[in-house]
Amino acid sequence: MAAPDLGALVPDTERLAADLAALAAYRNPDAPGWTREVFTDPYRSERDWVRDRMRDAGLEVRVDAAGNVIGRLAGTSPSAPPLVTGSHTDTVHGGGRFDGVVGVLGGIEVARRLRETGTRLTRDLYVIDFLGEEANTFGISCLGSRAIAGALTGAHLDRRDAGGRRLGDVMAGFGADPDGALRQAWPAGGVHAYLELHIEQGPVLERQGVSLGVVTAIAGIERLLVTFDGRADHAGTTPMTERRDALAAAAQAVLTIERTACAAPVHAVSTTGRIESLPGAFNVVPERARLWAELRSVDAGWLSGVKGALASQIATEAAARGVEAATEWLTDQDPVPTTPSVQDQIAHTADELGIRWTPIPSGAGHDAAHMTPLGPLGMIFIPSRGGRSHVPEEWTDLAQIAIGVHALAATLANLDTAPG
Template identity: 50%
Template structure:
């Protein structure tokens, strides 16, 4: 097996710092929220870095940055790698960024060593992986897989602003989403390098993980209708308090998710009307999600949440409606690609462990097009989606080295 050229640690560190500097100074951490000015600046910076590394680069209609390195066999389908550089508000410097900058460094190392691939190589910085107030995650990879729909673009936030409006305000062209779609036949495989975003690798003393499957995610909204009354004169036993019923639902989400292995549940927001202490709440809204690697577990959680809200309604005399929003099914990684990743890790001196991903990734959408695999590097303390997110430079270099070796393996054997 041909040995891949080694990534240059100093160059990775330098480009990572330049990327980190492109953040929103008005938000905590290292924020580059999708379709904002810092995100747009970051995407143009990534395109320039791709060109410097020797790729042709373009930005498509929804903001995906796509770098292309031609192969020696023009008829061979492309091998694709990449991740994202947008962040949650108050996010860190590594989530997604490691996979984009690691891939660019790999191409730079290939160019310097004179390595030519048989397959075309595409490196992608996917747009808006993290989601938005409109409730749509994985926007860029959805567009590439052909699963970004007009309904997604028409989705609105609390102020009535549609996702299409947000994309257009960033100088992009949501009306041209069809031009973003790739055909399945043009892609041979996709590999994503990413930080773990959890504590497992660090706890096991492992330097690398190869992902077995990615959790399914189901978003929900529970709307609770109670009765508006005077808070000072209505006895406690005569109230139909929507906020109290909603509070019981929130506790039920935690209880239900904790009742089985490999599932989590999170409530992200609670709103109530009216917002006054002298009025019993008439309406409340709970927004959250469940995650599990097992579709049957997600189905069970759906049924049990419906039963839990009915119990709260019976206790408080309220009426609750549960609506399920975006659903991403659990996504297993391809066995053949994953074996190549494990072998690539061994080739460069690492015994990687198999690991499940509780976080969603662009790989979920790329799995609609081709066989997929993921490489994880450790997250210090398991921290992510926060300013304290950290992965040692040596771990990033290790991950980029395994990615390079994996790409050579796939290029030779697919």
């Protein structure tokens, strides 16, 4: 078979722009930004639209038990391990228009350009819109990719949100088959390569003036919930030296968590995203506080080792205030290195196309991190203006998206003939 003309796989930018605008119209009008959270009506309607776009692109479309929307472009040897690309179309509350969306619409555009240029891959190409990549009220992200990888469990389905709703029941109400989702894992090693296009969600590529990032690793995430128990007292009559202020202990822990990441030997970040306290009155010393935070790093050893030291330090500092602190770890994912051979193929393809690139770690979590048991893994980043993401101001220029989609198409074409 003749080598594909990689230059011919350049995307139709007007069509990409129209698709981005059309998908962005599916949003919660009562929420800020382009809010389209999992299991909501805008999300349901938008995914019907995605299925139609996949069919228009010539893909055979199905929805699996977990609710993943999967399009298939047949290759000449359907028995060969397939190529897979995709991402997600759900958003955080107040999110933007590009996070995840670029990978799904980019994958659909790749399928179109392969068909329009008469480029027939040897392998099947799957384009997936994964269900629920973003963290949700049930405290679990990447629902669809976990199911495909066999990492979704019955314990996950039994999780309940603040309103008492069970995740499995909500999935069923959305049209998925939660019990089937536990049995639908793809065979380990059955994918020739998984390649995901995504916005960087950080400032590195823009600052360096580079069009493409070759992702070297996806950060692991350790989430923690700390409960502080002090004593309620009158705020006007209790001396400062005699207080057991749970909220003050939580505030001190925020800075301790921040310093922990700043002292890491390699890439690490930490964020306290939420604090609540009781009784929540101006004139009562807080007797209880709860803090939710996370640590992220591509260094698995540091991420694992820091947990005990951090919990101990938080407890010691709280005890000095007469407050008890109990830490519960809510592990989300381990660090995942991308596959060197796929990194090399992305870089080689970028060189062929004359695209400037740089190696870069991902501080964000992605569906890609859960696909690693299935086969070789790679990710392509494109710039984010100002490094902004998970906000309405999230932006990536159309020209940069087109470069990323072209690199995605060309890399998939090169991977098609690469040794397994």
